[in-house]
Amino acid sequence: MPSDRLSARTIVDRRTTIRARDQSGLTIDLTLVMTGFDFESVWEERRTFPVEGVELPVTRLSPIIYSKAATNRNKDRLFLATPAEARRYSADPSEDKAYAPTLR
Helix, strand or coil, X not given: CCHHHHHHHHHHHHCCCEEEECCCCCEEEECCCECCECHHHHHHCCEEEEECCXXXXXXXXXXXXXXXXXXXXXXXXXXXXXXXXXXXCCCCCCHHHHHHHHCC
C-alpha cells in the first residue's frame, strides 16, 4: 500500500484530527470526531464549497457550536463567548434548533 494511502487509512481508523495551515496563516482542523455527534450524522448534513478548484466538504456551524459546548475546553469557551458573532456566519439561523435534539 502506498504511504499516503496508509497514512489516510491510519487517520480514518484512529479518527485523528489533522491541522492544516497555509502560508498566510489560515488554519483549519480536519476531524472525524465531534463530541456529542457521530460522524455519519454530521457528514449527511455537510455542504460543499469550491476552493481553488477543489470541492471542500464542510459541516454546518450549529453542530460545531454544540460540540464545543459539550467539550467545554478553555479554547472552546472563548469561542462560545461570542455565539452571536459565530452564528452570523451561518447560512440558516434556524439550523441551531435542528441539531439540539441529536446532541448526546
